[in-house]
Every structure is written in structure tokens, then in C-alpha cells.
Amino acid sequence: GAVVSQHPSxxxxxxxxxxxxxxRSLDFQATTxxxxxxxxxxxxxxxxxxxxxxKATYEQxxxxxxxxxxxxxxxxxxxxxxxxxxxxxxxxICSAKTGVLYEQYFxxxxxxxxx
Amino acid sequence: xxQVTQSPEALRLQEGESSSLNCSYTVSGLRGLFWYRQDPxxxxxxxxxxxxxxxxxxxxxxxxxxxxxxxxxHITAPKPEDSATYLCAVLNAxxxxxxxxxxxxxxxxxx
Numbered sequence: 384g385a386v387v388s389q390h391p392s393x394x395x396x397x398x399x400x401x402x403x404x405x406x407r408s409l410d411f412q413a414t415t416x417x418x419x420x421x422x423x424x425x426x427x428x429x430x431x432x433x434x435x436x437x438k439a440t441y442e443q444x445x446x447x448x449x450x451x452x453x454x455x456x457x458x459x460x461x462x463x464x465x466x467x468x469x470x471x472x473x474x475x476i477c478s479a480k481t482g483v484l485y486e487q488y489f490x491x492x493x494x495x496x497x498x
Numbered sequence: 499x500x501q502v503t504q505s506p507e508a509l510r511l512q513e514g515e516s517s518s519l520n521c522s523y524t525v526s527g528l529r530g531l532f533w534y535r536q537d538p539x540x541x542x543x544x545x546x547x548x549x550x551x552x553x554x555x556x557x558x559x560x561x562x563x564x565x566x567x568x569x570x571x572h573i574t575a576p577k578p579e580d581s582a583t584y585l586c587a588v589l590n591a592x593x594x595x596x597x598x599x600x601x602x603x604x605x606x607x608x609x
Contacts (some may be wrong), residue, residue, distance in 0.1 A: 385544070404529075426599035427542070476541045485530045485589055486596065489541035 389490035406477030412457040490497035504600035519571040527591030
């Protein structure tokens with residue numbers, strides 16, 4: 384149980400284009416989903432938190448116009464990196480939790496490379 | 499300031515050589531402490547949640563314990579497949595939407 388999928392697992396795009404990453408909870412309803420970035424040898428950095436049907440809450444320093452988050456249903460959240468630049472290259476990971484439980488369950492991650 | 503520190507940064511063991519990983523934390527009221535395992539190029543895999551001092555949880559060769567200042571992840575008779583980075587995170591009572599992460603311990607188990 385508590386399986387979260389992400390698609391795509393890897394994506395390479397050209398500078399200036401947009402990329403959409405999907406995060407799905409496969410066997411539970413995710414009332415809250417989270418998006419993280421992870422740099423080599425660094426801890427997970429929370430980018431934003433989204434609740435189903437509500438606008439996402441972004442962490443300080445994260446550009447909401449650049450990283451568009453949609454949580455349209457209890458099983459799907461999307462992250463769109465708009466006008467991507469090489470500095471946006473990173474490992475993006477989503478997680479999901481349900482109801483009053485505190486545990487977050489993570490997807491397998493998406494490696495984004497912007498050329 | 500809420501903080502999580504994991505030690506050692508890296509650990510190399512021989513197969514069957516038991517050891518412990520440490521996660522020290524300072525938070526303004528602990529809502530929960532979490533252990534995750536992360537393989538290279540993958541997302542973290544949930545292992546345990548501990549809520550209060552004295553609590554212990556086990557799963558196969560892993561056992562997690564909690565005190566008021568730290569948590570230990572004990573690995574008994576590890577196997578090469580236990581090689582991974584082990585991450586610790588805490589949730590404080592004041593802000594229950596954001597986990598505070600340690601940098602992890604990279605464990606390598608040699609056959």
C-alpha cells in the first residue's frame with residue numbers, strides 16, 4: 384500500500400521550454416501533496432505544498448510563476464516548470480499524505496536536465 | 499532553530515557486522531520522527547515513524563528507537579542489499595506541514 388508514481392522518470396528539454404511532471408497516488412487518496420528538489424549530497428528541499436482543490440503554498444524563495452502546481456484531484460498533482468533554464472536542472476520528487484496521518488510517501492523522482 | 503543532524507555521514511560495514519546510525523534533533527515540540535531509505539536516483543522509501551521517547555519499531559534487520567534528543571537506527575547483521583542512504587526527518591508540533599530533514603547517512607555493506 385501507499386504507492387506514489389511519477390512521470391516521467393527522466394526528461395531532457397531545451398532552455399526556454401516548459402516541462403510537466405505528474406505525481407499520482409495509486410492506492411490512497413492524497414489530501415496533501417508535496418514537491419521537493421534534491422541536489423547531490425543535500426537534504427530534500429521543500430518547494431511547495433498543495434491540498435486538493437486549493438492553491439499551492441510555496442516555500443520562501445520558490446517562484447510560483449515558474450513552478451506551477453496543480454492538485455486537481457485526490458490522486459493527481461502536477462508540477463510544470465515554465466521557461467526552464469539550465470539552473471532548473473535537478474531531481475524533483477513528489478510525496479503524498481492522507482488525512483491525519485503524518486507519514487509522507489514519496490514517488491520515484493524525476494530527473495530534469497535543461498540544455 | 500529546529501535542526502536535524504545525522505551521523506556518521508558515511509559508514510562502511512562488512513556483511514553481518516551490526517551497527518547503529520544516529521539522528522539528533524532539536525525541535526520545539528516533536529510531532530513525529532521519520533526514517534526513510536533512499537537508493538541512488540530514487541525517491542525516499544518510508545521505514546518508520548516514532549512519536550514519543552521510549553518508542554521502538556522493527557522491520558526485518560532494522561530497529562528504530564527514540565529518546566527526547568535523538569533516534570537510532572540499529573542494523574543487525576546487514577546484507578549488501580541494505581546499502582543505501584538513510585534519511586531522518588522530524589515534524590515539529592508548531593508547524594505540521596513541513597518535515598525538517600537531516601543530510602543522511604550513506605551506508606555501504608560489503609559482501
